[in-house]
Amino acid sequence: MVSFLSILFLFCLWEFIARxxxxxxxxxxxxxxxxxxxxxxxxxxxxxxxxxxxxxxxxWGFSCAAVIGTLVGILLGFFSLAESIGNPIIAATYPxxxxxxxxxxxxxxxxxxxxxIAVIGLGVFFPMVINVYTGVRNVDPVLIKAAISLGSDRKxxxxxxxxxxxxxxxxxxxxxxxxxxxxxVVAAEMIAADAGxxxxxxxxxxxxxxxKLMFGISxxxxxGLVFSWIINxxxxxxxxxxx
Amino acid sequence: MRVVIEHVCxxxxxxxxxxxxxxxxxxxxxxxxxxxxxxxPSGCGKSTLLNIVAGLLPATSGKVIFEGIPDxxxxxxxxxxxxxxxxxxxxxxxxxMYGPEERGLPKNEREDIARHFIDMxxxxxxxxxxxxxxxxxxxxxxxxxxxxxxxxWLLLMDEPFSALDAQTRTIMQGxxxxxxxxxxxxxxxxxxxxxxxxxxxxxxxxxxxxxxxxESVISIDLPRPREENIVLAPEFLSYAEEIWGHIRDxxxxxxxE
Ligand SMILES: Nc1ncnc2c1ncn2[C@@H]1O[C@H](COP(=O)(O)OP(=O)(O)O)[C@@H](O)[C@H]1O
Ligand SMILES: [Mg+2]
Numbered sequence: 001m002v003s004f005l006s007i008l009f010l011f012c013l014w015e016f017i018a019r020x021x022x023x024x025x026x027x028x029x030x031x032x033x034x035x036x037x038x039x040x041x042x043x044x045x046x047x048x049x050x051x052x053x054x055x056x057x058x059x060w061g062f063s064c065a066a067v068i069g070t071l072v073g074i075l076l077g078f079f080s081l082a083e084s085i086g087n088p089i090i091a092a093t094y095p096x097x098x099x100x101x102x103x104x105x106x107x108x109x110x111x112x113x114x115x116x117i118a119v120i121g122l123g124v125f126f127p128m129v130i131n132v133y134t135g136v137r138n139v140d141p142v143l144i145k146a147a148i149s150l151g152s153d154r155k156x157x158x159x160x161x162x163x164x165x166x167x168x169x170x171x172x173x174x175x176x177x178x179x180x181x182x183x184x185v186v187a188a189e190m191i192a193a194d195a196g197x198x199x200x201x202x203x204x205x206x207x208x209x210x211x212k213l214m215f216g217i218s219x220x221x222x223x224g225l226v227f228s229w230i231i232n233x234x235x236x237x238x239x240x241x242x243x
Numbered sequence: 244m245r246v247v248i249e250h251v252c253x254x255x256x257x258x259x260x261x262x263x264x265x266x267x268x269x270x271x272x273x274x275x276x277x278x279x280x281x282x283x284p285s286g287c288g289k290s291t292l293l294n295i296v297a298g299l300l301p302a303t304s305g306k307v308i309f310e311g312i313p314d315x316x317x318x319x320x321x322x323x324x325x326x327x328x329x330x331x332x333x334x335x336x337x338x339x340m341y342g343p344e345e346r347g348l349p350k351n352e353r354e355d356i357a358r359h360f361i362d363m364x365x366x367x368x369x370x371x372x373x374x375x376x377x378x379x380x381x382x383x384x385x386x387x388x389x390x391x392x393x394x395x396w397l398l399l400m401d402e403p404f405s406a407l408d409a410q411t412r413t414i415m416q417g418x419x420x421x422x423x424x425x426x427x428x429x430x431x432x433x434x435x436x437x438x439x440x441x442x443x444x445x446x447x448x449x450x451x452x453x454x455x456x457x458e459s460v461i462s463i464d465l466p467r468p469r470e471e472n473i474v475l476a477p478e479f480l481s482y483a484e485e486i487w488g489h490i491r492d493x494x495x496x497x498x499x500e
Pocket of ligand 1: 255256263264265283284285286287288289290291292453
């Protein structure tokens with residue numbers, strides 16, 4: 001409640017300053033003006049076109065990387081051979097800023113959707129692998145001992161002990177990953193796209209349409225909130241034992 | 244069914260060639276339905292011995308023989324760990340059903356088993372709770388029920404009550420004694436608490452300090468079921484005295500080093 005009031009206060013102050021007229025609306029449009037632009041864009045359907053394009057890229061990049069990253073993380077965590085092969089590769093490639101690879105990906109996959117999905121996927125893959133791997137390695141050994149003494153074999157231990165105990169770390173990876181996906185989709189769309197929130201923000205800036213630009217930024221912040229809300233909900237459903 | 248621990252030695256080797264001799268030539272027999280307690284100063288290799296008997300750790304030499312087991316379809320032993328080792332993502336009843344699940348018993352049978360042991364350890368009404376919602380004493384009850392639900396030939400307990408406060412511990416000792424009367428399983432119980440050893444055990448084996456050797460084995464001739472007030476009986480005190488005598492020498496030489 002207090003946080004809501006403080007945000008409301010911030011907006012009122014912003015509106016007030018903008019209306020005073022000392023600052024050109026080109027640099028700082030009033031919140032109401034941004035809202036008005038937003039409503040116009042919603043009515044014309046333009047904004048949904050951009051949101052849809054971005055969401056589609058995030059969805060495929062994020063979900064493929066989440067699944068593959070989880071599987072690879074489990075492999076690395078559980079099999080020492082995979083670990084000794086995989087860890088150096090991950091360590092060497094992880095620090096590369098993923099957006100730097102985009103030109104290469106465009107060269108390989110074309111300027112269309114695949115290169116954008118791939119760059120998002122790469123960005124999400126690494127935090128997923130690293131989190132899942134850490135989760136698997138940090139399973140309480142006494143739980144594995146308990147499962148063995150109750151008659152579990154290796155396969156059952158993976159499914160019934162290691163996976164559930166790594167689940168909180170898997171979700172930590174998803175939360176990190178979704179933030180990265182949002183960042184990369186905007187970056188990729190600013191480099192090469194004809195639709196998407198990133199593209200919309202960039203073209204609005206070129207045309208000095210500051211209200212449109214600011215509306216794009218608000219959409220991004222809302223998308224970020226919605227994504228983490230959804231992941232938190234799923235986490236609560238999947239991890240009912242978490243305090 | 245008896246369990247014979249024969250010439251068991253264990254030496255740990257770390258990667259850089261350092262060696263820790265934890266156990267030296269352990270010979271002990273857990274007779275049928277016997278409550279055998281192993282006491283010894285901490286670090287003397289008690290957990291190591293229990294892990295070897297549980298099959299969780301290989302002995303460096305020597306062996307553990309389970310004699311006269313007619314049914315090889317289920318694990319010979321179940322372990323109750325000091326750290327409870329409950330699966331946090333499973334409710335009380337699901338934790339207890341873990342062993343029967345792994346043995347492939349049908350659902351209704353698993354539920355009957357869970358109900359039976361939930362009753363036995365006094366957890367009725369807590370079936371759907373998760374471990375983090377339980378007190379330490381209740382967690383250890385779940386762990387005992389989970390171990391018993393697998394119907395082991397030998398129940399292994401590694402300082403199961405040492406993480407509990409003194410009052411809970413006393414209550415749990417009494418309850419364990421009652422559970423033992425009901426199930427009459429063979430038990431190998433590890434503790435560093437002398438009073439607990441005398442209260443629970445049919446026999447008490449005293450381990451020396453590292454490397455652990457069997458210093459002496461004392462038969463506890465006190466009536467069963469053991470009641471709480473038995474700790475005041477003169478016989479109880481003289482047993483405790485006797486065991487303390489063995490351990491004190493160990494502890495003293497440890498202090499003087
Ligand atoms: N996995 C291991 N690797 C190396 N040393 C170990 C290992 N487990 C136990 N030890 C050592 O063996 C000795 C006995 O340990 P433990 O059996 O846990 O003693 P206790 O249960 O009696 O306190 C200790 O000195 C301990 O440091
Ligand atoms: Mg120990």
